[in-house]
Structures are given as structure tokens and as C-alpha cells.
Amino acid sequence: MPIRSLKYRLYPNQEQAAWLTEQLREACDLYNAALEERKSAWKCCRKTVSFYEQSRQLKYLRAQGLLKIPNFNCAEEILKRLDRSYSALFRRGYGFPRFRSVRRFDSITFPKRTSGFSVYGDRLRLQGCSLIKINLHRPVDGTIKTATVKREGQKWFVIFAVEYQTITLPAVNIECGIDVGLSSFIALSDGSTVAAPQFFRKAQAKLRRAQRHLARCKRGSKRRAKAVAQVVRHHVKVRNQRSDFHHKLSRQIVNGNQLIAVEDLNVKGLAQSRLAKSIHDAGWTAFVNMLTYKAADAGRTLVRVNPRGTSQTCICGASVPKKLSDRWHDCPECGLFASRDVVSAMVILAAGRAAQIVTNGDVQCVI
Numbered sequence: 513m514p515i516r517s518l519k520y521r522l523y524p525n526q527e528q529a530a531w532l533t534e535q536l537r538e539a540c541d542l543y544n545a546a547l548e549e550r551k552s553a554w555k556c557c558r559k560t561v562s563f564y565e566q567s568r569q570l571k572y573l574r575a576q577g578l579l580k581i582p583n584f585n586c587a588e589e590i591l592k593r594l595d596r597s598y599s600a601l602f603r604r605g606y607g608f609p610r611f612r613s614v615r616r617f618d619s620i621t622f623p624k625r626t627s628g629f630s631v632y633g634d635r636l637r638l639q640g641c642s643l644i645k646i647n648l649h650r651p652v653d654g655t656i657k658t659a660t661v662k663r664e665g666q667k668w669f670v671i672f673a674v675e676y677q678t679i680t681l682p683a684v685n686i687e688c689g690i691d692v693g694l695s696s697f698i699a700l701s702d703g704s705t706v707a708a709p710q711f712f713r714k715a716q717a718k719l720r721r722a723q724r725h726l727a728r729c730k731r732g733s734k735r736r737a738k739a740v741a742q743v744v745r746h747h748v749k750v751r752n753q754r755s756d757f758h759h760k761l762s763r764q765i766v767n768g769n770q771l772i773a774v775e776d777l778n779v780k781g782l783a784q785s786r787l788a789k790s791i792h793d794a795g796w797t798a799f800v801n802m803l804t805y806k807a808a809d810a811g812r813t814l815v816r817v818n819p820r821g822t823s824q825t826c827i828c829g830a831s832v833p834k835k836l837s838d839r840w841h842d843c844p845e846c847g848l849f850a851s852r853d854v855v856s857a858m859v860i861l862a863a864g865r866a867a868q869i870v871t872n873g874d875v876q877c878v879i
């Protein structure tokens with residue numbers, strides 16, 4: 513069964529907030545100590561310390577009163593995080609794990625369903641703390657697997673990983689291709705475009721002002737702490753607005769279409785392709801991820817196609833070279849005249865259909 517994360521606001525009282533902050537500090541210290549151990553073991557005797565070796569020490573640390581995280585699995589998960597960042601290093605060959613600042617260490621995870629946390633009505637119980645008020649603004653529909661307590665600026669949240677039942681939507685007879693627009697957020701093969709929301713830009717102006725103000729504050733001052741909180745608030749707001757926009761749009765597209773063809777922008781050479789793609793890149797990836805899982809849940813097919821040449825060809829197959837500044841597509845062969853983004857979306861849809869025939873549906877592929 514697929515897993516999704518559900519995020520709920522926590523309302524800890526002063527005492528509880530202090531306890532949570534303390535937990536984050538402990539977790540951060542543990543992370544840094546474990547990193548230090550791995551680093552020095554390698555430096556002095558070329559020895560690799562494994563997750564299991566570090567995990568075995570936890571019991572001793574707790575017995576000595578050196579570790580004030582009451583839940584064992586929770587402490588273990590912090591060591592696992594470090595282990596994961598080492599694995600990532602070995603896989604990629606760069607990105608050495610760094611010591612973390614206590615101000616940036618913002619979450620702890622309870623990785624076992626049966627250990628350390630539970631929900632009673634509108635209260636969250638964490639091992640070692642009194643019941644914390646939780647705003648269950650939507651029902652937790654499914655089995656909770658893990659819980660992550662997170663600090664965002666001044667606010668606290670809990671994020672549940674929930675295993676849920678998918679609902680297959682009734683089939684529809686509509687298909688669409690989606691192109692990253694030059695002047696809009698996306699263009700669809702049915703001729704419509706979705707404008708890039710203005711709040712990105714508006715928020716950016718506010719953010720710039722807040723950052724300027726922050727830069728002028730004296731280090732260590734109260735004003736500076738306030739200014740930092742303000743900048744965080746702006747970032748969180750932009751992120752929330754963007755994700756809300758992506759969720760609603762992807763839901764609409766998945767509900768209305770049986771086959772959805774998108775450009776696969778995770779191909780090499782993206783840097784040489786159109787400018788707007790790199791601008792929208794981060795947002796586009798998040799958006800396609802939402803489309804992907806929503807389509808999979810609903811029983812729709814999502815096909816990723818190679819974006820090469822989608823803006824330079826016509827649906828009739830003729831090559832119609834365009835410069836970045838050319839906004840319209842005018843095919844000398846078949847006479848198709850339309851916005852370049854819409855034609856790209858049509859070409860993407862055609863490629864998606866062809867790919868679906870090759871693979872007989874359901875399989876995501878790159879042609």
C-alpha cells in the first residue's frame with residue numbers, strides 16, 4: 513500500500529515547547545557526536561564505524577544519563593540519518609556529512625508505529641512528555657507508520673507517514689500533453705494555458721525587503737532574531753502557496769485525463785535547452801511528482817517523454833525551427849498555426865501515445 517505524509521499543527525504549551533526544543537538539541541548533539549566518532553575513527557586508525565556499532569552504544573549513553581531522548585527508536589533514527597548521509601556520500605562521491613547547527617536541526621522522527629507516540633483524540637502523546645494539543649484539521653485516514661515532530665520558525669508540526677487505500681477513479685476518454693510554458697506555468701495540448709501564479713513574484717519582493725532588514729540588524733540582537741523569524745515566515749508562506757497551487761492543478765489534471773504525457777526533464781543536456789525550463793525546474797519537478805503519485809493512485813497513466821525537439825517539430829512530423837523569441841508556431845507543411853507552447857504540448861501528447869502503444873500502457877518510460 514502506498515504511503516503519504518499528513519502534516520498537522522501542534523500547539524505545545526510553554527513547558528512542552530521547551531521540552532521539544534530540548535529534544536532537538538539532544539538529537540543535534542547526538543548527531544554531531546556520532547559524526548565526530550566516525551570521522552576520528554577514520555582519521556586515526558582508518559576504521560569505519562558502522563550504524564550498528566554506534567547504535568549499540570546508545571544503551572550505555574542512556575544509562576549514564578548522557579542522552580536525554582526517552583525513546584530508543586527515536587535516538588536510533590538519528591544515527592540512521594547519519595548513516596544515510598554516509599551512504600549518499602559513497603553513492604555520489606561528494607557531499608561529506610557536516611556538523612549540524614542546533615538552530616537548523618529541526619526534526620526528530622519516531623520510526624516505529626508501536627513505540628514512542630500515539631494519538632488520543634485531539635492530543636498527541638510523545639514518550640517523556642505530557643499530552644500535546646494537535647489540530648486534526650483532516651482525518652488521519654489510514655495506518656500511521658511513523659511520526660516526525662518538526663519545528664518551522666516558531667511553529668511546531670507533526671508529520672505522520674500514513675499507509676492508505678487508493679481509490680481508482682472511473683475511466684475517462686480524454687488525454688493530454690503538458691509542456692512547461694515559456695510565458696505561462698504550463699501549456700496543455702487542448703490549447704489552454706495555466707498562468708504562473710503572481711504570488712511567487714509578490715512574495716519575492718516581500719522576502720527581499722525582509723532580507724535587507726535582516727542584513728542591517730546587529731548580530732546577536734533581539735531585532736535580528738525577530739528579523740530571522742520574519743524571513744522564515746516568508747519562505748514558509750511561499751512554499752505553502754506553491755505546494756497548494758501544484759496540488760490543486762495536478763488533482764484537476766489527473767481527474768480529467770486518462771493519459772497524461774509530460775516532458776522528462778531529468779535528462780542530461782537540460783542546461784542547453786530552453787531557458788524557462790531551468791527557471792521552472794524546481795517547481796516543475798515537484799509538480800510532476802504530484803502528478804505521478806496522483807495518477808498512480810487513480811489508475812491513470814503518466815508517460816514521460818524525451819523533451820528533445822518537442823519545441824522544434826510539428827504534430828505532422830515536419831521540422832519547424834523556432835528561436836526563443838518566436839511565440840507562434842506556423843507549419844509550412846500542414847498549416848497548423850498556434851502558440852508554440854500548445855504545439856509542444858500536442859507533440860508531447862503524440863509522443864506519449866506512441867510510447868504507451870510500445871509499452872502497452874501503465875509503464876512509465878522515456879522514448
Ligand SMILES: [Zn+2]
Pocket residue numbers: 826827828829830843844845846847848
Ligand atoms: Zn505541420
